[in-house]
Amino acid sequence: MMAKVRRRAASIEISGSRTSDIAELYRRGQHGRSQGDCDEMHDEATHALDEAAQAAASLPGSIGPYRILGLLGEGGMGRVYLAREANPPRDVALKVVRGVSSATLERFRREVALLGQLEHPGIVRLYAAGEDTVGGLPSPWFALEVVRGPDLRGYLERAQPDLRARVALLSKLARAAHFAHQRGIVHRDLKPSNVLVDEHGQPKILDFGIARLHGEAGGDMTQAGQVVGTLPYMSPEQLSGQGREADARSDVYALGAIGYELISGRLPHPRLSTSTLFEALDIVRREDPPTLERLAPGARGDLSTVVMKALAAEPVQRYASAADFADDLDAVLGHRPIRARAPTLAYRAARFVRRHRALSIAAGIVFAALLSATVVSTLAAQRARAALAEAQARASELAAVNGFVETMLTEADPDAGGSAEMPMREVLERAELTLADGKGSTRTQGQVALLLARAWSGLGESARAQGLLDRSQHWLDAGFGTDSPEAMEVLYTRMEDFARASEPDKALAGATVLEKRLSASDAGWAKALTFKSRVLRAQALEESGDVDAAIKLDRELLADPALPALQQADELTDTLRHNLAYTLNNSGGFTEAEALLRQTLASESKRIGPDHPQTLYTKKALGQSLHRQGRLDEAVVLYAEVYEKRRKRYGDDHPLTLGSGGQLASAYNTLNRPAEAEPLLRRSLAAHKARGEDDSLEALVDRVILATTLEKLGRYDEAIATADAAIAQEHGKPSRDTVAARNAKATAMFKAGRVRDAKAVWDEALALAPTAMGTEHPNYAAILAGSANADLALGDLQGARRKLEPALAALKGKQGPKHPRTREAAQRLAETYERLGMRDQAAALRSEFPAEAK
Structure with a gap:
């Protein structure tokens, strides 16, 4: 079938068909080759061609500065050899032309000139070019990079990459094409067989034989009306013979066709593979390909929109550049807003009429x-209805529509008890398309945008949420007024998103603005929203490090007489108790935190159920409170229960499951059960990496816990390397977690016998800790006690004593006398007293912390 197509194409002079033959042979010779000695490579090259033809081939000993190793391919235009260059020593694909017309020879020289301008990892590299005499004929040659891998289709068959990997591959291709476009070079024949994929998964474009310099005068090797390219991947303007006007957008079309095939497994217009040129032109003009999401459900939403925009029939409807296409592909991978929008109704109508x-x-x-x-x-x-009745009807309709949308989104939200499959992104992307059609009123669009923003924020997509909030604020200000409850709700949601996205400074600034504007109103809704704003303010204060102010504000809000009368008072009370307990847990108030969490757990179990996500959050926090008091056996039971329930509900790799698995691993470490902790942490880190979240806060915490795990397993070098990876995530701003990573690193160094190195790292951690976590944080006392170990080992007994005495007092007060950290600090201090001759003090400590009670 392919031979028939090629003959038919040749009859209408599709330029570059000879060059494509050579490229096809080059690719066939490269398919699947791995590095080996010269004889092995020669054998592989032999299998690339028909055995009889290869046996009859007369290989020259050398061409130019290259020693010929074997024949990779042969076509009407010439041959491609596998050759070896002496200096520098490397293999090359040597393309040689001989016995061809002056026009073909000019095209060959032109390809050399174009390739010489393209030094990019996504384009097959040109090493050198020249001329030699082969078989008595003058033969120009050029040496190309040897790509040890199949073409794009072969790579897909062999590697079977997932959807994300395919989209990433397409983005790399688009970046490489854009590099050529920036230098004025339009490829005009992008297709899977002109793309090789190396052993590292890097795609490389080759065969620039029919490329042209955009805008050059007289330099193009084609004539007006001449068709260049391969039919299924040619843009409509190329099919119509306007190849000389083809610009970067023609290559964008080809990239879109490649992407469509990559993701769906079929061409946008399959009939082009067997059609004539005129049939092909009619097909592209009269038929729109099925949207990508119809063929590939995984491409629903933004990905389908992006690829279909690249495939638009009219150049003005496509991306202006391949870089814009790549940017939107990367945005899809990063779950960020895309620039593309679905075709408008007017555009679709125009296509239909045509x-x-x-x-x-x-x-x-x-x-x-x-x-x-x-x-x-x-x-x-309209004349029959009164204005008031019409307004009421509109308000009722608007409320019903918004109620339906809110219910739909809530039911899809896993954090609100929704489906375990969590089709949230698909729901949101489809719902967001309704904002682009402009059918609804500003009020309707503003409230829908607000609902969508809340949902995206709940999924951690802050940038997308903030963009929708901008649109919502504009619509609701215009529709209801800038001081309306609806407009104020947008300000509150924006602050809520900043708090959720760990941007406390922005959240605090937003709270100040909102509360100032609300203070001018005595309405009940304004007082309720002010209360909710202050709840978020307390959360932001805690995250910004102002723990005392957060605790003070939480206590004030819990005691506020207005709280019981507010709407959803029970939920607000549980939220405040939970927030206060969380802050107390991080500042040493474990006993009070435990009491608050038990109250919250009882209330939530009754109000929303014992297995609701919010109830499980509270149960996990209660485990943390018990953990820090040294009641590890009780804590592990709670951690394991939360982990199993989340795993059953969401699956092994969901962020909520992984988070509770990390907490369980931390408890296993404290109980000296690191072998049980390691697989939980490895699974979590692998999941973060697969989602592109290797630099997230969650991954940082997992690395810190894993470093401690490896240290307890005696794998000190791995522990140090893991701690270093965690420290590298601070990006110039130390946090409580990166300080904890230094403590883990120092502990591993100390146990590996690198005492002075350990002391230096502990000293650095102690210098950073007051700012990063505060001296009241339980981990500060633990770092202080750990550093004293280095002092003892180096003989600095007074230095050890100065650290151990306050560390023991803090640990005893915050984590209790039974916690392993407290008992270990007591033993070290007793040892220090003994060595200093303070035997009474040593005896008193050993009496208070007897060894058998460990």
């Missing part, structure tokens, strides 16, 4: 008649 002119004229006549009748009926109905 395809069905007679039907469109008839439909237009009918539509005009119906429109006239509708206008008359509408005017009569």
Whole structure:
């Protein structure tokens, strides 16, 4: 079938068909080759061609500065050899032309000139070019990079990459094409067989034989009306013979066709593979390909929109550059907003009319008649209704629509008890498309945008949420007024998103603005929103490090007499108790935190159920409180229960499951059960990496816990390397977690016998800790006690004593006398007293912390 297509194409002179033959042989020779000695490579090259033809081939000993190793391919234009260069020593693909027309020879030299301008990891590299005499004929040659891998289709068959990997591959291709476009070079024949994929998964474009310099005068090797390219991947303007006007957008179309095939497994227009040029032009003009999401459900939403925009029939509807296409592909991978939008109704209508002119004229006549009748009926109905009744009807309709949308989103939200499959992103992406059609009123669009923003924020997509909040604020300010409850709700949601996205400074600034504007109103809704704003303010204060202010504000809000009368008072009370307990847990108030969490757990179990996500959050926090008091056996039971329930509900790799698994691993470490902790942490880190979240806060915490795990397993070098990876995530701003990573690193160094190195790292941690976590944080006392170990080992007994005495007092007060950290600090201090001759003090400590009670 392919041979038939090629003959038919040649009859209408599709330029570059000879060059493509050579490229095809080059690719066939490269397919699947691995590095080996010269004889092995020669054997592989032999199998790339028919054995009889290869046996008859007469290989020259050398061409130019290259020693010929074998024949990779042969076509009407010449041969491609596998050759060895002496200096520098490397293998090359040597393309040699001989016995061809002056026009073909000019095209060959032109390809050399173009490739010489393209030094990019996504383009097959040109090493050198020249001329030699082969078989008595003058033979120009050029040496190319040897790509040890199959073409794009072969790579997909062999590696079977997942959807994310395919999209990433397409983005790399687009970046490489854009590099050529920036230098004025339009490829004009991008297709899977002109893309090789190396052993590292890097795609490389080759065969620039029919490329052209955009805008050059007289330099193009094609004539007006001549068709260049491969039919299934050619843009409509190329098919119509306007190849000389083809610009970067023609390559964007080809990239879109490649992407469509990559993701769906079929061409946008499959019939082009067996059609004539004129049939192909008619197909592309009259038929729109099925949207990508119809063929590949995984491409629903933004990905389908992005690829279909690249495939638009009119160049002005496509991406202006391949870089813009790549940017939107990367945005899809990063779950960020895309620039592309689905085709407008006007555009789709224009395409339909172009395809069905007679039907469109008839439909237009009918539509005009119906429109006239509708206008008359509408005017009569409007005169019959009173203005007030109409306004009430509109308000009721708007409330019903918003209620439906809110219910739909809530039911899809796993954090609100929704489906375990969590089709949230798909729901949101489809819902967001309704904002682009402009059908609703500003009020309707503003409230829908606000609902969507809340949902995206809940999924951690802060940038996308903030963009929707900008649109919502504009619509609701215009529709309801800038001081309306609806407009104020946008300000509150923006602050809520900043708090959720760990941007406490922005959240605090937003709270100040909102509360100042609300203070001018005595309405009940304004007082309720002010209360909710202050709840978020307390959360932001805690995260910004102002723990005392956060605790003070939480206590004030819990004691506020207005709280019981507020709407959803029970939920607000549980939230405040939980927040206060969380802050107390991080500042040493474990006993009070435990009491608050038990109250919250009892209330939530009754109000929303014992297995609701919020109830499980509270149960996990209660485990943390018990953990820090040294009641590890009780804590592990709670951690394991939360982990199993989340795993059953969400699956092994969901962020909530992984988070509770990390907490369980931490408890296993404290109980000296590191072998049980390691697989939980490895699974979590692998999941973060697969989602592109290797630099997230969650991954940082997992690395810190893993470093401690490896240290307890005696794998000190691995522990140090893991701690270093965690420290590298601070990006110039130390945090409580990166300080904890230094403590883990120092502990591993100390146990590995690197005492002075350990002391230096502990000293650094102690210098950073007051700012990063505060001296009241339980980990500060633990770092102080750990550093004293280095002092003892180096003989600095007084230095050890100065650290151990306050560390023991803090640990005893915050984590209790039974916690392993407290008992270990007591033993070290007793040892220090003994060595200093303070035997009474040593005896008193050993009496208080007897060894058998460990």
